[in-house]
Amino acid sequence: MCKRKFVVALTGASGMAYAVRLLEVMSTCECEIHLVISDTAYEVLETETGISIPRQEFTPCALGLSASCESKFFPSGRIHFHRCDDFTAAIASGSYRTDGMVVCPCTMGTLGAIASGLSMNLIHRAAEVHLKEHRKLILVPRETPYSLIQLENMTRIARAGGIILPASPAFYQGVSDLNGIVNFIVSRICDQLGIENSLSPRWRGPEEPEIETPDYEKFIEMAG
Numbered sequence: 761m762c763k764r765k766f767v768v769a770l771t772g773a774s775g776m777a778y779a780v781r782l783l784e785v786m787s788t789c790e791c792e793i794h795l796v797i798s799d800t801a802y803e804v805l806e807t808e809t810g811i812s813i814p815r816q817e818f819t820p821c822a823l824g825l826s827a828s829c830e831s832k833f834f835p836s837g838r839i840h841f842h843r844c845d846d847f848t849a850a851i852a853s854g855s856y857r858t859d860g861m862v863v864c865p866c867t868m869g870t871l872g873a874i875a876s877g878l879s880m881n882l883i884h885r886a887a888e889v890h891l892k893e894h895r896k897l898i899l900v901p902r903e904t905p906y907s908l909i910q911l912e913n914m915t916r917i918a919r920a921g922g923i924i925l926p927a928s929p930a931f932y933q934g935v936s937d938l939n940g941i942v943n944f945i946v947s948r949i950c951d952q953l954g955i956e957n958s959l960s961p962r963w964r965g966p967e968e969p970e971i972e973t974p975d976y977e978k979f980i981e982m983a984g
């Protein structure tokens with residue numbers, strides 16, 4: 761059976777916990793991952809998670825997954841790493857077939873470049889390819905508040921067929937810690953990619969709750 765292929769791009773916005781969790785979850789499903797990391801994403805990743813990835817010698821273990829991740833999560837050939845300036849990568853061409861792309865987290869800079877069709881790096885180019893080939897493109901922007909320019913860029917991408925999936929967690933599903941928040945967003949991304957998951961409880965209506973009432977006092981205490 762042909763494995764599904766997804767492009768995952770990390771750009772330099774806050775929210776690296778979403779990216780790390782997403783890769784962890786995707787690595788447990790039957791799919792190939794083409795990973796691209798922007799220059800600033802390396803820095804934000806280190807600032808927010810302490811994970812330092814050698815730019816020239818990428819290994820999945822560098823992402824902070826367990827030491828056994830290479831065999832457990834990423835058997836050889838499951839993850840393909842591409843340098844952000846490598847326009848010769850397969851994913852730069854529409855002739856290379858993929859099942860979708862996600863930019864998580866997505867900066868306003870990358871969003872603007874995609875909205876304007878500027879292929880200044882491999883992330884922009886792969887996103888452009890996904891739009892032109894009418895394949896799924898999911899952007900997970902992280903900014904607040906939004907300027908009119910940023911909103912217009914999002915509208916432009918949505919009109920072109922992209923999906924804007926902001927990192928806006930909901931609280932009705934009984935979230936009680938930061939993992940719950942991260943899982944909620946990652947679950948919504950996986951839903952869009954068609955990846956089966958039960959990362960977060962699903963709303964079934966008030967009559968049939970799958971959701972336990974969270975301990976909000978504990979949560980507020982944790983948030984400091």
Ligand SMILES: Cc1cc2nc3c(=O)[nH]c(=O)nc-3n(C[C@H](O)[C@H](O)[C@H](O)COP(=O)(O)O)c2cc1C
Pocket residue numbers: 770771772773774798799800801803804807866867868869870902903
């Ligand atoms: C610690 C840190 C956090 C940042 N957070 C954001 C953010 O949440 N959203 C955003 O649009 N840009 C953010 N930036 C700025 C972007 O990294 C910067 O605009 C960069 O040029 C984006 O390049 P890229 O899209 O190629 O990653 C942040 C930068 C740093 C250093």
